[in-house]
Amino acid sequence: MDRRDFLVSLAAAAGAASLAGCRGGPPPLPPGELLGTSLALGHRLQSAGFAPPSESRKVPVVIVGAGVAGLAAGWKLARAGFSDFLLVELENEAGGNSRAGRNAVSAYPWGAHYLPLPNREALAVRELLAELGVLLGDPRAPRPVYDERYLCATPQERLYRNGRWQEGLLPQTGVSTAERGQYQRFADLIEGFKRRRDDAGRAAFALPMALSSRALDLLALDRISMRDWLLAQGLDSPQLHWYVNYACRDDYGTASAAVSAWAGIHYFACRTGEAQNAGNETVLTAPEGNAWLVSGMLRSISAHAGERLLSGALAFRVAGGERGAGTGPLAVDLWLASEQRTLRLLADQVIWAAPLFLVPHVFAGHAALKAAAASYSYAPWLVANLTLSRFPDERAGAPPAWDNVLYDSAGLGYVVATHQQMRLWRQATVLTFYRTFDALSPQDGRAALRDTPRAVWAEQILAELERPHANIRQVTTHLDVFRNGHAMARPLPGLIWGEPRQRFAVDGERLRFAHADVSGFSLFEEAQYRGVLAAERTLRRLGVRFSSSLG
């Protein structure tokens, strides 16, 4: 589909939406809001023109960005007993891609909504989960016990295909023996990667990815696409390709034909965590998605270091800190939107925990970094939360699951916010619907996000959900749409093991980068690892004693 086709289809949907209002038939679209990242404020970075600072303040450590990476950095500093830092955040609340909303029915995610069981090398994740009381007992146990309220209840996932729901996401009905043979070969290949360790004991695909083996044949996978890798293995089953493509869209907002094979395989092969009280495929989740991890880190920070968050603050300029550019502090200029003034922070150490696409607009100097940042590409996303007065009618097949995927769909399906509840009677609920724009270029996807009114999205989403749930329009009482133009970095071939990304991973004298972008893809584990790593490097630089969370 090219952009023109896409816009035509949007127009058609808009026409249908307005017609629907005229006829007596379908009910009118449910009310709701069009939400999103602070687009207007963010775009001011391109035009500059902020007022000169009205105040300067000395802050030993400044963390820019209070998404998972920035919070993890703050969490590590605070846990080390270091409290002279400030977390600055453009949005009005912390959390980044792990933010959540809440209404009378339930809390619900606006982005990331699960965490796989952490594997053995994800030490910092395990430490955090233990602190939050979700991992019980020894955080380094091979198979820990988890609080069952966070273990996704059965059934975890189902797929709507050919008018029927099936358990699991790999298509099962009408699949030939030859295709099933390919399913098995794919599973065997992934199992081989999961088991493989190099001479240094590193996993082939570790999470955090920085701990992965550097074997040349593995790094070579970063030079081809996931789709081409499958074909090179003789795997051409359409159903298997659908499944792998779905996984790539779900995790990277990008089709398997565009994603690096290294990243594509990483998705399947990095998840080796186990639990004593759950199967290996089980994920940790909560009604609010991953926002419980955000609020957990915020709680920990304020308990150990007091209130450290300055929100509604746009870091529009970072100056100094370049090698050979003197030894003075770095100046971080913040635009405080609510006060309409500029605050300058003079920092000994800066941890940049915001997306890297902002680097060229914000940093003074640092030509090499700016060039490196330009090699990144970002996927746009749309998330909608539908409040339902009751569970919708079902088609035949598997019963409602937590994650409900539609086979032939532009969307990725929906998760059910109330799935973890124990109730006799299932009543109102909130469904979180996700869609990517992998059929368009990211620029065109962003243009569509920017220019399309909420009613059109609402109509499209309801039309899609109407296939498995005939009465979805009757039971949907509210439908909010959230747009994120730069939701996550796209791990295209060459990004992960290429030079530009690795430039952001090096330790600086005063400046460090801590964001999932430094790993090349947006996973909680990566963001947290980058944040903790940057915090530990900062603590070392400052001579503060601490015990490492990274082993």
Added chain:
Amino acid sequence: MNHALLFSVFIVASCGLAYELIAGALASYLLGDSVTQFSTVIGTYLFAMGIGSWLSRYVERHLVARFIQVELMVGVLGGFSAAALFFIFVWSPAPFKLALYLAVAGVGVLVGLEIPLIMRIMKRDLAFKDLVSQVLTFDYLGALAVSILFPLLLVPHLGLVRSGLLFGLLNVIVALWAWWLFRAQLQPFGRLRAQGAAALLSLLVAFAAAGELTSLAEAQLYADEIVHAESTPYQRIVVTRWKNDLRLHLNNNLQFSSRDEYRYHEALVHPGLATLPNARRVLVLGGGDGLAVREILKYPQIESVTLVDLDPAMTRLFASAPPLRKLNQDALLSPKVRVVNADALQWLEENDETFDFVVVDFPDPSNFSLGKLYSAAFYRLLDKHLNGEALAVIQSTSPLYARQSFWCVVTTLESVGLVATPYHALVPSFGEWGFVLAGRRAYRPPTSYAVDTRFLTPEATPGLFVFPGDMARVDAEVNQLNNQVLVRYFEHEWRQVIR
């Protein structure tokens, strides 16, 4: 003449397919497993058509009159088959399958006769190749028309019973029309017209009355007089009476029969509560009929009973209807009883009251939502509401019919650190039924009962705790929210019982 006959081929063919679809659909509705039902119905039907076609060779004379007779018989037999089968099922499911296949075979034989007879009637005026081509074309067109109309219009708007009658009418009309076309040569068969008129009239009357017929049949699903029926947002409540037997059905599942409910409720309450002389505060989850509360109130030392039931219509009904109040001895009106209409799970999560005795009387774990109420997570939540010496009793399905399910409940209770004591009692309406007592210390069955009981005696009590060979403990996994093994056990075991 030939056009008229070809049109009747079209009608006859559509009727033929319609009976087949109606029988298949009815069998699927009533017996489930649509693949099996449709396969066996279609197979039987086609085979019977073959027999009919073969039999057509024995019709040698009076072809038109025979054709008209066949049409009338198809019309009556086919037309009434759906209605008759529905009544038979309601009356007793056992002969239903036999009746179904007999009806399918009978209609099939008659339908198998139709086309050969028509072809022979038309043979007089047509060459063989034209005859075959025209008749079979209209035969298949008729089938196409019905196969499209059946799911789109007929089933949704008319229902199976009325669709059957409609096609019966069409067959009879074809017969009467044929009689009119060939009336000149049908003089010796004067009775045909009267028979046709009778068939037409009976089908018309049945069609007009079909609405009442089906509701009459549905009323027969409950063999007894319905004394109360109510649809609430949560369930359908039906109370029936036959002589002195009152029965409560929720969503068509029998909850109790007043003839033996005392066995169930005595077994549910007394083995636990009789060992707790210091119990003051009791919690009942589910059990809006007040029958467990009735047993609890027999103990004078009980100061308060909190009954948490989701459906206010249930507790209102059992607090107001005289025969039901008599049955629960006004338990729900006792000043000691506090009725809370709330989701029991939400209530447990949001309250921190503790109790000396808790009765957990939830529906069987037949789906994933209900399976959560038997999970380790739920028992941990329950444990928080138990005082130190307290006991909880859990209705745990049948250890005989659903043996692994029953022992799964025991295993799950043990997994959260509770001491589980399983026992069972015979409740004729349900069969052999199971319960599990759970507490923090070892439990000893009572050696005497301080209250009146009809079923329980001190002598018989030890026997409740003995599990004979066919109910003895089997291995089961812990039922966790993230595996829901109990629902899978339960589904598997009850499916075998029902077959």
